[in-house]
Amino acid sequence: MTDYSIGEAADILHVTTRTLRHWDQIGLLVPTWRTWSDHRLYTDDDLERALQILVYREAGVPLKEIGELLDAPGTAAERLRRQREVLVERIGHLHRMVRAVDDLLEGGDTMSMNEKVELFGEEWPGYQQEAEERWGDTPEWEQSQARQKNMTRADWQQVKDDQDGFVATLVDAAERGVAPGSAEAEAIVAKHRESIGQFYEVTAEKQVLLARMYTCDERFNATYQGHADYLLTLIEAQAEKEGVDLANVQWS
Template sequence: MTDHTIGEAADILHVTTRTLRHWDAIGLLVPSWRTWADHRLYTDDDLDTALQILVYREAGVPLKEIGALLAEPATAEERLRRQRDILVERIGHLHRMVRAVDEILQEDEMNDEKMTTEEKIELFGGDWKPEYQDEAEQRWGGTPEWEQSQARQAKMTKEDWIRVKEEQDAFVDALADAATRDVEPGSDEASALVARHLASIDQWYEVSRSRQVLLARMYVADERFNAAYRGHAAYLLSLVEAEAEKEGVDLADVQWG
């Protein structure tokens, strides 16, 4: 039996190492072995399980449900038959969706130009990558906010995406300028920046001040977000928390709800 490093396993499965780490963290695919240095090692059986996960995921099954399916006792044949049933059901669903889209096209209700993945990459550069969408779905897929965001994105035209990019760039410019000038958190100018930031999120899904605080804290914890804000994520957090505190939010007990 051959053991594979996480990089080798990712190459074989055509996924990212980040995906495998996420599956390990949530207990969906825990590698059978680890080295003395705590590096993950995947067996051939682990890769077989990973392939099952990928089949279920491609069929649109949420990761939580995939974990439950894999935990059920079953022979290899039973698992394959179950996967086949799910895929057949998914195919039927997709056929119904195709018919619905065809009807819309016949009614000539889709005149706005939509933006392709390639165009999004060209527009957003390093700030937008297809794997980010996969990671976001792994973390938040199935939540009301995710569903609301996906529904709104589905209606966006190419012009809408260009507007979003321009507004984000303008906000980051204003944030960097405020940080350079040491604009005081809680001031009128700071409040205006916080309002712009909240509006940029609210265009995707409903967001409260408490939710804004939690999101701003996430930006500080994730270097990718900090880079998107040109290293000013901590400053943005200070502005958001000052505004929240003015409104009576208990910063020691911030809730998403």
């Protein structure tokens, strides 16, 4: 049986060591072994549990619920059925939210369809339709549509330019290893929240859920040039500083 250090486990799972330490502290993923110097060692079984945690987390299930689901009694088949039921429900909801966010970033009633395609790409018409079908009856959709009505092409070009600038800042911070919770990280999180706030009211809790969604959709990860997970760590660290319970985040 192979044992993995916390750094090796983090690399395999594509998470941060900070995430693994947090899971250990709350009892969600306690490594099987520790060295004499108290360094964590993870087994293959530990990594298997971690993969299950990631599946639930990426579907938006609170960490507290994930632990209860994984530790519930029953056969392996029963646990898989419970997992499937939860994931089907959560993934459906998350996809609705993702499509709506796509529209919030890429829409604009004052622009012609050709202009929208020119500015945001050929996929835009499909995103617009998906977003309206999935989120058309939500308060956030209503707010965003009201705010978009008076936006000109120049306004939308500024939105795109700001987004491109934000991504460049995020990538640079990730490459330099800017630490979550630092002053620089706080500024990045504030800029992200401000960009969403152009379209509808956004709280720290909503921002966390949005960032978690980014890690569930490869299109968002591509938008952030492969750094959606890093953005999530920055946002969660800031939210925790602001008093948000990361194990029980609500859309409010």
